[in-house]
Amino acid sequence: MTLEKLNDPREIGHWPGHMETDYIYTLGIAGERFFNEIKKNGKIMGAKCKQCGIVYVPPRIYCERCFKKLEEWINVGKRGTVYTYTVAYIDLNGAKLKEPTIYAMLKIDDTDGGLVHKLGEIDPEKVKIGMKVEAVFKPKEKREGSINDIRYFKPVK
Amino acid sequence: MSAKIKEYLGEEVKSADVKEGKVLTVRYRPNAKYMWSTGVAMSRFLKELKNGKIIATTCNKCGRIMVPPRMFCEQCFKPTDGWTYVKDTGTVNTYSVSFIAGDASRIKEPIIVAVIDLDGASKGMGILHTMSEIDWKKVKFGMKVKAVWKPEKERTGAITDIKYFKPL
Secondary structure, rough: OOOOOOOOOOHHHHHEEEEEOOEEEEEEHHHHHHHHHHHHHOOOEEEEOOOOEEEEOOOEEEEOOOOOOOOEEEEEOEEEEEEEEEEEEOOOOOOEEEEEEEEEEEEEOOOOOOOEEEOOOHHHHHOOOEEEEEEEEOOOOHOOHHHHHHHEEEEEO | OOOOOOOOOOOOHHHHHHHHOOOOOOEEEEEEEEEEEEHHHHHHHHHHOOOOOOEEOOOOOOOOOOOOOOEEEOOOOOOOEEEEEEOEEEEEHHHEEEEEEOOOHHHHEEEEEEEEEEEEOOOOOOOOOOOOOOOOHHHOOOEEEEEEEEEEHHOOHHHHHHHEEEEE
16 A cells, blocks of 8 residues: 655646735825825925924824824935945845845934935945935936835935 | 714725825735645646546545545545546536626626536545536536536646536
């Protein structure tokens, strides 16, 4: 009593499948306004809590510390500091990239928040934690209300 | 919503707002592909479908003829003993009528999904397939049906090599 085995791997079939798991994500009240400011005015906005003084970037509609509604929106400028970073040599599918991509967590100056984005116009070896960077926007006609309307952050000279 | 709650708080985004681009959106299609190895029994089953035949496995201990075929008898806990062909005719074991297509869209002409107990196999042994050439209101449990095959050239070694089952 033995199990039948296939010795020729070509005899074994495979069944390919593709799960259709498309999604559409809407940005919400704060996200909508935040990305429209980037798209139309090239401005990075933050939401300031009048009660505790925290400046949220990206902005929210409620303060998560004191639950106060955030009504004051401020232009926080486009400069920030590298909080931490990583260098990717492969893409999402594992294919080798011609040029490495530098991903960084950036603290936006004079705020309590930050953005995850790419760094550009710099060698990966020269990136330092704490270095000053600023946002480089796409030309206005090419902006579509996405985080990619900021092309990357480059070192401040 | 209930008798007390007529509308929810907050700002509602309607699907028309998304379609017309009134609100910003992020669209994504995850690349969720997979490959399922069909194993010894199912590989042979699919290969035989391409030849227009339905194959089953047998167990000498319980005497069952099992379709779809498997390499292990789940009642006797032993490997199956042999292969045998079963007929492409059978009996409707159970069925369901769907007015919704695979993508959840509403359809006028319903899809009749049925479990067909195949002739030549043991009782309760059969395959899940669709039925056609019949008004859905006339489908009955226990009715005799026969497979309608694709032309030989169009068969690919898939369960869809049988187009559907029609009443005998």
